[in-house]
Amino acid sequence: MSRQPRADAVRNRERVLAAAAEVFGEAGIDVPMSEVARRAGVGIATLIRNFPARADLVEATFGAAMTDYADTATRAAADSDPWAGFCGFIGYVCRIPQRDRGFAQVLTTMFTGAELLEAQRQRGLREFIRLVRRAKAAGALRADFSPHDLPLILLATGGVMRTQSPALATAQDRLIGYLLQACAASNTTPLPGAPPPRDLYAALEFRRGGQS
C-alpha cells in the first residue's frame, strides 16, 4: 500500500501555488524564485522540489486561468449578439495584462511540452475563430479581420502594461476603444496583409516547459 501523502507537504504545495499566483500576477513570470518562496513562507528547496523548473510552476499556476480564458471565449462565441460578444471578449483579453501580468506573458509565450496550457490555448483560439466568423456573418466585424490578429492585440496591450500603473490602465482602455472601432465593419480601407499564421506563432516567445 502506498502511504498517505503527508499533510504538510500538500499544504506547502498549495501555499507555493497561491504565492506564485500573487507574485507572478504582480511582477511577471520572471520574478526571482526566492521571492515566491519567501512569500509562500517555505524554503527555496521546497519550491524547487515541487517544481523543478520555472515552467513547471508557471504551468501549474496558470492552468486555471487558461481554462477560464477558453471558457470566456466559448461564452463570447455563444452570445446572441455576435458583435457584443466580440467586443466583450476583446475587452476581456486586453485587460488581462492589467489584472495579471504573469498570465499575459503566458498567453504570448508558447510552452512546448505543457499540454494543459497549450490545449486550453488552442481551445480558446478555436472558439475565437467561431466568434469571428459569427461576427462577420452578422455584418458587424470587418471582413478582413483575422483571428490571428489576436496575439498581436495581446502583445500590444501587454506592452502598454509593462510598467504596471493605474494611469496606464486608464490609458489602455482608450487603446481598446481605438481597436474596437477599427474592427467595425464600417471601416472599409483594406488592411496590410497578415503574415502566415505559421510564421506569426513561430515568432512568439518559446519556453520549454518540461513538466517533469
Add this chain to the structure above:
Amino acid sequence: MSRQPRADAVRNRERVLAAAAEVFGEAGIDVPMSEVARRAGVGIATLIRNFPARADLVEATFGAAMTDYADTATRAAADSDPWAGFCGFIGYVCRIPQRDRGFAQVLTTMFTGAELLEAQRQRGLREFIRLVRRAKAAGALRADFSPHDLPLILLATGGVMRTQSPALATAQDRLIGYLLQACAASNTTPLPGAPPPRDLYAALEFRRGGQS
C-alpha cells in the same frame, strides 16, 4: 597649452558608440555592457571610463536618433496634407521598434538629467501637438484624439516587437492599419477618457542619466 587629445582614445570612443548603436538596436538598452565592449573591440574599462553609467552611453548613442525623431515630427507638421502628415508620422513612430529596439525603449523612458534627449523629445511632442491640431482642423482626425495617446501607441508597438522577428514586423503593419483607421474623423463613437497627462508620463519608466 593643453595637449592634443590622443588619436587612439578618440577612435575608441567612436568605436564604442558605433558598437552601442548596433547592439542596442538589436537587443535593447539593457544588454550587458561587456557585449558592447566586445563588439567594439575594446576592454570593459575603456567603455566605462568614457561612459561611467549606462545612461551616459545611451544618451550619447541616441542623441542623433532623438533629434531625427523631432525633425520628422516637424516635417510631418509642415505637410501640406495634414492627414497624410499624421499617417506618415504615426507609421514612422510605429516602425521605430522594428528598426531600433533600443531607441524604442529610449522613447518610452524618461531620462532625468539627460538634457539633450529630453529637449528633443519635448520638441517632438510640441511638433506632434501642432500636427494633431492641424489634422483636426482639416476635419480628418477625430476630435477626441489626444496627442498624449502617442506614448500609448509607442508602448503598444514596442510590446509587439518584444521578440524581434520579421513575421511580427509584418503583423505590426496591420496594427498600424487598425490604429490609423480608428483615428479617422469618421469614427464618432466617443473614446474612454484619457488619464491626466501628468499621471501618464509619471507612469513611464524612469532612469536617472547623470551625464557625468
Add this chain to the structure above:
DNA sequence: CCTAAAGTGGAAGGGGTCTTCCGCAACAGT
C-alpha cells in the same frame, strides 16, 4: 629618440540569482 602623461585591458571584488546538497524535523503507521 626619449619621457611624462594619458589611456588600455584584464583581473579581482561585490551583489544577485539559480541549483545542489545534507543534517535535521515532522509526519504516518504501528
Add this chain to the structure above:
DNA sequence: ACTGTTGCGGAAGACCCCTTCCACTTTAGG
C-alpha cells in the same frame, strides 16, 4: 509512544553582470 521515511530549510557552489583597481602600453611633444 516509537520508528522509518518523507519532506524541510538554509548554506554552499556556480554563474552572470557590474564596478574598481593597477601594471603595462601607446601616444604627443620636446
